[in-house]
Amino acid sequence: MRLISTKILRAGMTLGNTIYNVNERPLLHAHVTLTEQMIKRLHLLNVQYVYIDDERSRGIDIEETVPSSIRHQTIKEMQMAFELVKSPNKNNISAMLEKKTQAIQSTLKNIMAEMNSNKDLLMILSDAYLYDSYIFHHSFNVTLYTLAIGKQLKLPNIQLEYLGMGAMLHDIGKIMVDEQILMKSTPLTEEEFLEIQKHASNGFEILRNLHNVSLLSAHCAFQHHERIDGSGYPRGLKGPDIHPYAKIIAVADVFDACTSNRVYREKMLPSDALDILQDGSGTLFDPTVIKAFTQSIAIYPNGLSVGLNDGRKGIVARQNTGMSARPVIRVVEENGRLLTATYELDLSLNPESAISATDIDFSTETVH
Structure with a gap:
């Protein structure tokens, strides 16, 4: 093919x-x-x-590294969990969300098992899927890239689980952003951009109150848009103050955003997206993370x-x-x-x- x-x-x-x-x-x-x-x-x-x-x-x-059946199941679980957040009935929302995150943890273990059994470079066939909600497929892809980086960095399994949960739920705060803003095809106004930026803090607030989600995972949602030169958001943190998990997810997040169709631009090929990451190496992104990324995914x-x-x-x-x-x-x-x-x-x-x-x-x- x-x-x-x-x-x-x-x-x-x-x-x-x-x-x-x-x-x-x-x-x-x-x-x-x-x-x-x-x-x-x-x-x-x-x-x-x-x-x-x-x-x-x-x-x-x-062939995709992770079978489409696991992708479909994981996205289904994420969608149900995310939709709870915007439910008009706020009673017992934390309890219901904890049940859903348990199901997500189960699918995460299936993903990790598939990746452990596959020794080849990570390959994602994003061209095989059409979707009306970008968030869920994006979160799934970011999870795969994140785990691949973590494995390359030789993180132990328990840390990979925390990291994987952080990647799966890193964008949960976007469910609270007006969909018209998320799907806008023209440039955002300053007010709209500030609204989108709130998703990092909102995601952290949602996750840090769940007993079965590690605070480390919650910080992935909080810090995945921070950049090592201090130009990121929501707090403008610099290199040493950004959690290592967030530095990993930042690279995975940008790469998938570049290689996916968006309402405001067409997707890039993996090699072109990697060029963008390399251009930001040492200023926006951690060079060690980028090196691990290039060693673990199929750029071509x-x-x-x-x-x-x-x-x-x-x-x-x-x-x-x-x-x-x-x-x-x-x-x-x-x-x-x-x-x-x-x-x-x-x-x-x-x-x-x-x-x-x-x-x-x-x-x-x-x-x-």
Whole structure:
């Protein structure tokens, strides 16, 4: 399979991965042959990339680190917990929320078990999901990125649980923000931005009163928008005063925000989002956290079309653990010509070769 822009989809191409609708049900199943009507529908839904299965990418496997069944269950539990916060009936809300956070803790342990059994670089197929509420999918993705960083930093299991809960619930305060502000596609006014900033403090107040949520986890909600140069919010804390968990979630949060569709801009590819993090390394973000992040996630996911520094083009075929910038490439073009017989180039064994560009508009195929 390979990842391509929906701009170059043509009728007759074969969809590689199932795409889920906003209700977590399959919209289009894997292996379906795309029609013009299906492609128009994807454009209307603002789907930017899809995985297709074609001759040159056949055999390239693309699987999420955590199965979609666990994603669906976790998001369902988070949605029920978050909705309690805005319930008009405030009686016993803490008791009910504690029950829901127990269910979230259970799904967190399932996620951790899946990640412990998978030794490959973390891969999230965000292109496979459409959603009407950004918060829940975002919180799930941030949890995966956060746990991957924590594992790379060799945090013990109990700390990973506190960190994971903090990541899952880091945006719970947003449920108290006017949805029209959250979903606004034009620039925010100063008043609207101040309103959104309240979600960090609101989230902390909600979580710190729950007996089964660690105060450390609550501080993840409080501090995930703080920046080490003091330019963050809500308190403008500087490096040493920001909790290490919050520094981890800050990186995961920004990366997922950049690589997800938002109402005010299109998503970026992982490598472009990483550039933004690197630009802020040492000023906004902790360099140690960024280094751990790059060692644990697939910056160039399997199936991504890339250009090499010598002019060759290819498709990312496999990952090299701990070397996310140097995967194995299936070379499909040399000297401007498509190859009849492709071959693999392991960038970890060829230091003179490097990825110089990504190209989701790269078309290699005849339709079958």
